[in-house]
Amino acid sequence: xxxxxxxxxxxxxxxxxxxxxxxxxxxxxNYRVRLALRGPxxxxxxxxxxxxxxxxxxxxxxxxLDHHHLNDLAPFDVLNPSAENIAKYFYDExxxxxxxxxxxxxxxxASVTVWETDTTTATYTGE
Ligand SMILES: [Zn+2]
Numbered sequence: 001x002x003x004x005x006x007x008x009x010x011x012x013x014x015x016x017x018x019x020x021x022x023x024x025x026x027x028x029x030n031y032r033v034r035l036a037l038r039g040p041x042x043x044x045x046x047x048x049x050x051x052x053x054x055x056x057x058x059x060x061x062x063x064x065l066d067h068h069h070l071n072d073l074a075p076f077d078v079l080n081p082s083a084e085n086i087a088k089y090f091y092d093e094x095x096x097x098x099x100x101x102x103x104x105x106x107x108x109x110a111s112v113t114v115w116e117t118d119t120t121t122a123t124y125t126g127e
Pocket of ligand 1: 014023027028116
């Protein structure tokens with residue numbers, strides 16, 4: 001299996017509902033997100049998927065969240081905007097966009113990792 005990754009960043013505010021502590025209050029993070037794709041087959045020039053394509057689909061979703069209060073944006077108006085839920089949101093969006101971009105391609109989303117701070121991450125793998 002081959003695995004390739006790209007990263008992007010966005011800045012956003014959030015407030016964790018039901019959290020008893022400082023994170024219940026509105027505050028912001030400089031988020032980093034890493035998309036990992038996995039697949040058995042390379043194309044004719046030796047790529048699993050062009051990094052340019054990966055950066056584009058990741059950037060589209062990061063751009064949607066950038067400089068927003070996440071609690072105001074679906075699905076985080078209902079779902080708590082924790083790093084875990086943000087990782088799953090990116091995972092689902094990446095899977096959908098990848099299927100549109102490369103229908104029938106054997107490449108799959110392996111994982112999405114979200115950094116909320118330099119030392120804290122959440123990863124969703126879909127398994
Ligand atoms: Zn926070």
